[in-house]
Each structure stands twice: as structure tokens, then as C-alpha cells.
Amino acid sequence: MPELVGIYTTPGPVADCARHLQARGFTELEIYAPAAFPELDDVLDPKPSRVRLWTLIGGLLGVVTGYAMTIWMSYDWPVVIGGKPFASIPTYTIIGFELTILFGGLATLFGLLVVGRLPYGRFGHEDRAYSARFSGDEFGLAVVCSERDVEEVTALLRASDAKEVNLVAP
Amino acid sequence: MSAPSATAPSALPAAPRRDSKINRDILAVMDGISPGYLLLVAICLLSVTAAGATWIYQVYEGLGIGGYTHPTFWGVYIVTFVFWVGIAHAGTLISAILYLFRAKWRNAINRSAEAMTVFAVLTAAQFLGIHVGRIWKSYFILPYPNQRGLWVNFRSPLEWDTFAITTYATISIVFFFVGLLPDLAIARDRARGLKKLIYTALALGWQGTARQWKSHSRSVLHLSGLATPLVLSVHSVVSWDFAMSIVPGWHATIFAPYFVAGAIFSGFAMVLTVMIPVRRIYGLEEYINDYHFENMARFLLLTSWIVGYAYAIEYFIAWYSGVEPEQTTFWLRAFGPYWFSTWTMISCNVIFPQLFWFRRLRTHIPTLFVVSTLINIGMWFERYVIIITSLGNEYDPAVWGIYTPTWAELTIFAGSFSFFAMLFLLFMKFFPVIAISEMKELAIHERAHGAGQGGH
Structure with a gap:
């Protein structure tokens, strides 16, 4: 299947054109951007990013680990001070808090890797539509289409302010 | 195959003909090694x-080569240690807290501050390892299962510190x-040869697809949310x-x-002390300008007042408490x-930063450099x-002592600065x-709003 790549200089037209293409039934789209732009975030995948689930689960796991570890260890080797309880919850809150952050942060990193499909998936230049221009200051909108649609897609990309349209080897 | 209006296959260049100016300017810092640079690395x-x-000599000989005298055993x-933990706070503050507040001026300095x-x-x-007497037993601080069935004491602030510093180091690196x-x-x-191989591995195949940017923005937001309370907690725990x-x-x-x-x-003072020469040497004036310096100077002024207030309150409470010791x-x-340490502290942290009340001085680079170094x-x-005077004059005057650092402590102290400078x-x-x-995000936003008003 041929793949067409429209090159843009601003994010607005990329988002507009991608939506337009989706409405016309083209689903195999990819957007490349040199920086984060909120207007591009929800074009291809309108659902909220699943990274938040990772952070939440990591954080909860951290807080449970922090309290469970400290309390269990206090009872496993009790330090007897007067009639006081073996576990002192207020001070263990510090450990619980630190582990919430630690586990939450590490889970966020793993979430970024899994949700962003890193480092698996298309690695570096193996992706035929990718170009070093997209780590410069240009945007790309890649569309996979059947041979008979090449003309239509090219016209659509051009109409949406693409400064160039390139056909990548099929 | 027909491709009437699209250019021929394989027309996509491997590298851009005309790279973006931001890329060129900032990547230029990484190119070439001057004799001055080499000399600095060698000194460090x-x-x-x-x-x-x-x-190593201290491990062999014992802590006695330091200036410890009863009752001062923290020197x-x-x-x-506390100084460097403090320096470590600016990066997360700039990256996380200013990110959450959408303070765009952080963009020019956040990377170097994070580093x-x-x-x-x-x-x-x-320093946690350096200051203990028996380094080979320092792992005792970790809660690991052992033959004696002992666990660490989680009521101890030193144990909290272990968890706080470890977490802080990990999250900062993430x-x-x-x-x-x-x-x-x-x-x-943009790299070639071996460098390209290394960066390819480190970049994990990042392409800047919409999906990647979306999860990246989300992750940065969440990490900021986690790091904000963390940065406040770490120095609280140290205190x-x-x-x-x-x-x-x-x-x-x-x-x-x-x-x-x-x-x-x-931390802010250190960012200024380091970034002023870096900006000058590598010609980054376009990216780090008066606007950033002025904001940083204001931050210094604000925090100087908070610190000054704390000094005053400490004295007030000591008097008001009526507690003689x-x-x-x-x-x-x-x-x-x-007295010398105390008056150095007061003049450097409270008096000199007052210069930043004047706009002219907030953007006057030599003043900024000198004052930030003094801070x-x-x-x-x-x-x-805080450490020496309090330990040296505890409750019983009969055991008061005078602590003076020795050559060994000062060599290691100097080495810590070199270690930091070398890594930087x-x-x-x-x-x-x-x-x-x-930086590109800002530049492209400007371009979009300058050129395509109709599009938005």
C-alpha cells in the first residue's frame, strides 16, 4: 500500500486535515510533530491517555507497600518502649508517602513506554514515513491508502496547506 | 503505479536540508572541545x-583525621551534604512546580536545572557514606532480611532520610x-557514526508521533504532580x-x-552561577535573556525574605521561649x-539579595553572578x-567544644564541587x-499565530 506524507509548518492544518481524512474513511493515519501540541493530542485517539492509570496504580501500590512494610517489620521484631504500640503510624506515613512517589513515578515511566509504544514498535528509521525533518521544525501527516486513492489524498493534503506531499516507496 | 502530483518515491531526505535554527544553535554547544574546556575537566x-x-586514607585511618572534637561529631x-541536597531542589522546582503553574519562562533553564x-x-x-565511621556497614540502614531477624527503626529521621533521598534521586533521574x-x-x-548508535539506543525509537507526544505530556504532568510534594518533603525530612x-x-x-x-x-542561586558563564561561552543569549534573569532574581529576592524571616523568628522564639540553653x-x-559564619550567612543571604529590588540590577549580569555566588x-x-554552633554549645557548658575543619574535610569538600562541575x-x-x-513549542506557536490567524 502506498503511503503519502504531507509536510506542514504549523499544527493547526495537520489536525484539520487528519480529521477530514478520517471522515473520508482513511484510518491508517500518523501524525509527526517536533514538539507537544495539545491540538494534535486527541485527533487520532480521542480517549484520555492511559498513562494516568499507570500513575494511579503505581502510587496506590507504593502507599500500601510503605505502610505494610513498616508495620509488618515492627511486629516481626518488636521494639518494646513502655506500653506503646509497636507500630507508630504517624512516622510511618513518611515512608508511605515516599514510596507512593517512588512507585508512582516509576510506574509513570513504564506507562509512558507502554502507552507510547517505546522502545518497541517502529524503531528509528525503520518507519518509512519518518524523517529527520520532524525532529526539526516540520510536521508530518502520513496516510496509508490504496493506489487508486493516491490522487485524492494528495489533493486533500495539498488543499490543507501542506507545503509538500511526498510518496513513500510502497 | 501513478503518482501524478506527489513527488517520486524516496524523495524524503534522510536529514533536513535546512535544519531548524533552534536545533543548530543548541546542538552547537555539544560540538567541539576547546582547550579551556579540557583544562577545566582536568582540574576537576x-x-x-x-x-x-x-x-581512602580516612577509611584506613578513621574519622579522626577530621576536626571532630567532643561534642561536635557532625562536621x-x-x-x-545538606548544602548539596539544597542545590538539588531548584531543578525539580523549575521543572515540576513552575510547569504546573504554566510559567513558560522556565523553558530556557529547566533542562540544565534538572541536570x-x-x-x-x-x-x-x-556524603552519607563519607561521614560514617564504618562505610562497610552502611548498608545496615536498608531494611533487608538478615540472620539476626533485625529490622531497621522506621521511627528514626535518618531512616526517613534514606527513603527520601533515594526516592528523590530516582525520580529526578526519571x-x-x-x-x-x-x-x-x-x-x-543529526549525529553520525558511534554517536548515532548511542543516541539511537537512548532515544528508544522516539519519532514524535501524536500518540507519543500525548503520553509524554501526560507523563510529564503526572511526574510534576508527584515531584511537587516530593521536593517539599525531601528537605523537610532533611530538616x-x-x-x-x-x-x-x-x-x-x-x-x-x-x-x-x-x-x-x-538552588536558584546555583542555576544562575552556572548558567551565566555557560550562556556567555556558548552564545545562548537569544534563549536565556533578561526576561529569564529577571524572573530568577525575583525568585531569589522572595526566597531571601523567607529565609530572612526564618532567621528572625529563630531568634525571636529563642528569646520568647525563656529557655536558657x-x-x-x-x-x-x-x-x-x-560569629564569622553567622554574619557571613546573614549578609550573603539577607542583605546582598536586597539589591534585586532594583530592576537595573536584576538584569545586570555581573551583579547577578556575584550575588548568586555570594548566596x-x-x-x-x-x-x-545550624549544625556546628548548635552541637558545640549544648546544655552543659562543661562539655562545650570548638570545631575546626581539617585539611582532609576541606579536600573532600572541594572535591564535591569538582565532582558536580565535572558532571555538568x-x-x-x-x-x-x-x-x-x-523551545520549539513556543517558537511554532508564535509562528502559527503570526501566520495562520484564519486557521484557528
């Missing part, structure tokens, strides 16, 4: 080696790496190493906010054997005052010193 290496050799090592955070934490962490990821891809696309004891001068409820403000104050400690701080000196002395020098040659993709 020499000093780190001297410190390392001194430390320059702990002072320097400084990582390096400062690494420097600080070494934060640094996540922010660096898109810029590593930029470096990868509790002192405040949980009953030593006069330490046992104060103001310690946590006082330490956090001081940490941010010193507390009053004596504070009297001796100002007029006792350590660094003042903040080191602040920790010296290496960082400048391996990674983009300014967050390129964040």
Missing part, C-alpha cells in the same frame, strides 16, 4: 582524585530522562534529621519550611566563637551555623543543554 578530575584519595561532611538536580543529589548522597527523550531523538537524527532531636538551635517547628525555602534559594545558643551564634557561600555557611561539563557535551523541543 585532579580535585576529585585528591578527594577520593583522602577518603563539614554533613554541612556539605544540576541529578548531579547535586549524586554528590550529596556520597524526570530528567523523560524530558530528554525527544531531544535525544533530535541528536540521533527533621535535626529538628527531631532536643539540641538547642535544632529543636524547632519552623525547620521544615525554613529548610525548603533555603534549598530553593540556594536556647537563648545561649543563639547569643553565641552571633557573638560567640562562630551559595552564604547558604553553605547557614548549614555550618560532561553533560554539556553529551546532552542538549536547553530543552529544544520545549
